[in-house]
Structure formats: structure tokens, C-alpha cells
Amino acid sequence: MGVINHEIEVVSSIPPSRLFKAFILDGDNLIPKVVPGIHKSLEVQGDGGAGTIKSITFNDASPIKSVKHLVDEIDEVHYVYKYSVIEGDALGDALDKISYVVKFEAGPDGGSIVKTTSTYHTKKDDFHITEEMMKDGKEKVMGLFHAVEAHLHANPHEYC
16 A cells, blocks of 8 residues: 655635634535535534544536545644545545645735645555646635635625
8 A cells, every 4th residue: 555645735815713614614514605516415424523424425517426524633723624535436446545634824914824735545556646636636626715715705704
């Protein structure tokens, strides 16, 4: 089994506490509002904290039909969210799981720096993640991020 790490860093004008509350703590409710039709269904087993399993079925236009997330940790004090994709189309035949660590840190001018580390746990040591795969994933994440960010700018009193 191999391990491949990839990091993304995004700067936002929204403070870390608001982004964390919107994207992580209330993301299951907010994201479908700001990106209508993003998924067909979302089933949550658990209280949202560590050990919670989220089964997501995406819309017909998505190349990925379903995934199952396991919440590994939510740190509301330090604004850190850890979760893993443990089942679904995103894993294909080559991956055992994908683990994510998302950190919301203080950024310039009262904003945030959001750092995401993705760890791909491969079934074989010789599997490689291509630049095209990374680019596609980053574009999807950035689309979601900007939709949430725009909502927070338009609604400055939410998630304070």
C-alpha cells in the first residue's frame, strides 16, 4: 500500500470562525442551498461529530455517483476538520481511502487561510495521482468554496 499527499491553500477575506461554522458545522445544510442540485441525497448516521458517517449520492451530471465520508475529528477551538472517504466511486479500484485535514487559520486583514491536506491511501505502491486528477478535484472544491464565500459576503450576519 502506498500513500500520496497533496496540499491546497486558499486565502479568503472571511474570518476562520465564520468559514468553519458555515462550511463544516452547517455545510450539510448550506452547501445544497448555495449549489442547488449538487447531490440527490445526503444521509447522516451519527451526531455530526467523530464517528459520523455521511452517505452522499450526487446528481446525474456528476462523474462520481456516490461516496461515504467518515468524520474523523472536528476541533471547534482550532478550526480543524478531519474526514475520510471510505467508500464510493471516488476511490475506484486503486484507492483504499482518501483522508482529508482541513485547517482554517487566521489570514491577512482579518480573513482566513484554508489549508487542505489530502492523503490518498493506494492499494498498490506503483499507483500515481495525475496532475489532471488533482486539477479536476481542486476545481470542484474551489467552486464549492467560492459559492459558500459569496453567500457569506451577501449575508454578513450569518454564522457570526
